[in-house]
Amino acid sequence: MRPIEMICINCPLGCQLTVSRKADGALEVSGNNCVRGIEYAHTELENPLRRVTTTVNSGSMKVPRVSVKSSESVPVEEIFLIMERIEGFRLNRSCKCGDILIDHISGDIDLIATQDFTFSEGEVKI
Numbered sequence: 766m767r768p769i770e771m772i773c774i775n776c777p778l779g780c781q782l783t784v785s786r787k788a789d790g791a792l793e794v795s796g797n798n799c800v801r802g803i804e805y806a807h808t809e810l811e812n813p814l815r816r817v818t819t820t821v822n823s824g825s826m827k828v829p830r831v832s833v834k835s836s837e838s839v840p841v842e843e844i845f846l847i848m849e850r851i852e853g854f855r856l857n858r859s860c861k862c863g864d865i866l867i868d869h870i871s872g873d874i875d876l877i878a879t880q881d882f883t884f885s886e887g888e889v890k891i
């Protein structure tokens with residue numbers, strides 16, 4: 766395996782990592798300033814995870830979208846399925862930041878609001 770360059774995004778330092786695979790299959794990481802960089806490189810190459818941050822249809826004309834995130838990071842290959850579920854979702858109710866909007870959107874992971882939203886029947890989107 767040719768060495769792979771990546772930037773650790775676990776903290777603002779943004780260490781430039783170089784990752785290569787040794788003959789025995791183990792990953793060798795350099796450029797990290799702490800152990801979290803090694804964990805990051807392993808996760809990125811073996812099971813990349815991302816927190817989903819997006820918006821959902823509020824059902825309101827006044828505030829058409831409400832910001833949301835997944836409660837945990839999810840495997841990258843699950844993101845398209847999650848986005849399909851989000852695309853078909855319409856909130857149609859008020860919520861507070863931190864409320865679960867879609868229970869178990871993927872396994873044990875929920876979709877939660879990241880803002881307060883007040884729904885008004887008078888502003889319903891058709």
Ligand code: SF4
Binds near residue numbers: 773775779798799805
């Ligand atoms: S390796 Fe450590 S110090 Fe460097 S960016 Fe990652 S978390 Fe920050």
